[in-house]
Amino acid sequence: KAGVTQTPRYLIKTRGQQVTLSCSPISGHRSVSWYQQTPGQGLQFLFEYFSETQRNKGNFPGRFSGRQFSNSRSEMNVSTLELGDSALYLCASSLMGGSVEQYFGPGTRLTVT
Amino acid sequence: AQSVSQHNHHVILSEAASLELGCNYSYGGTVNLFWYVQYPGQHLQLLLKYFSGDPLVKGIKGFEAEFIKSKFSFNLRKPSVQWSDTAEYFCAVKGGGSYIPTFGRGTSLIVHP
Numbered sequence: 230k231a232g233v234t235q236t237p238r239y240l241i242k243t244r245g246q247q248v249t250l251s252c253s254p255i256s257g258h259r260s261v262s263w264y265q266q267t268p269g270q271g272l273q274f275l276f277e278y279f280s281e282t283q284r285n286k287g288n289f290p291g292r293f294s295g296r297q298f299s300n301s302r303s304e305m306n307v308s309t310l311e312l313g314d315s316a317l318y319l320c321a322s323s324l325m326g327g328s329v330e331q332y333f334g335p336g337t338r339l340t341v342t
Numbered sequence: 343a344q345s346v347s348q349h350n351h352h353v354i355l356s357e358a359a360s361l362e363l364g365c366n367y368s369y370g371g372t373v374n375l376f377w378y379v380q381y382p383g384q385h386l387q388l389l390l391k392y393f394s395g396d397p398l399v400k401g402i403k404g405f406e407a408e409f410i411k412s413k414f415s416f417n418l419r420k421p422s423v424q425w426s427d428t429a430e431y432f433c434a435v436k437g438g439g440s441y442i443p444t445f446g447r448g449t450s451l452i453v454h455p
Contacts, residue, residue, distance in 0.1 A: 273445075274445075287442060319385075334385060
């Protein structure tokens with residue numbers, strides 16, 4: 230069974246630009262959660278999507294948004310990038326949602342210059 | 343809001359030494375508890391989980407954790423570590439009134455051969 234895949238794996242953007250990250254969950258999983266991982270803040274929850282609906286949202290500004298498609302693939306968008314958005318963005322999928330037991334992807338390393 | 347504390351940020355051990363990593367959470371009630379491991383260059387993997395029942399949970403690779411409700415703790419243990427256990431370990435808590443999982447800052451474990 231294929232694991233969670235994320236594309237791209239590495240990304241360099243300039244401040245003010247916007248970026249879209251993609252996540253394909255494990256086959257059959259309907260929930261996708263996104264996290265931001267930084268050395269200073271650790272892993273912070275961004276949002277969770279289940280059956281194309283956002284179910285939970287963390288404490289991030291509106292520049293961070295996401296969506297989920299009917300095949301459960303999810304995208305995360307960050308607009309007007311700031312230097313502080315440099316981080317590893319992790320996607321996790323789970324079967325039932327509610328972030329109960331999650332399987333993580335390798336992450337997308339975003340660097341904002 | 344839920345908070346998770348991992349008191350040991352960096353742990354250095356020799357092979358065959360015993361390991362105990364602390365994890366405490368702040369908010370009571372019904373909780374789901376997790377330990378994740380991130381080996382160098384790899385993605386986060388679930389090590390073990392507690393939902394209910396026996397408070398002593400056995401995970402993969404010889405790890406175990408004990409849920410002590412009165413102490414709001416879920417400490418990770420291994421009787422004899424190996425060089426291959428070198429990794430970052432994260433405790434996570436879901437519940438206590440929140441559907442959003444909260445992660446600890448992580449503990450970096452280095453095992454010397």
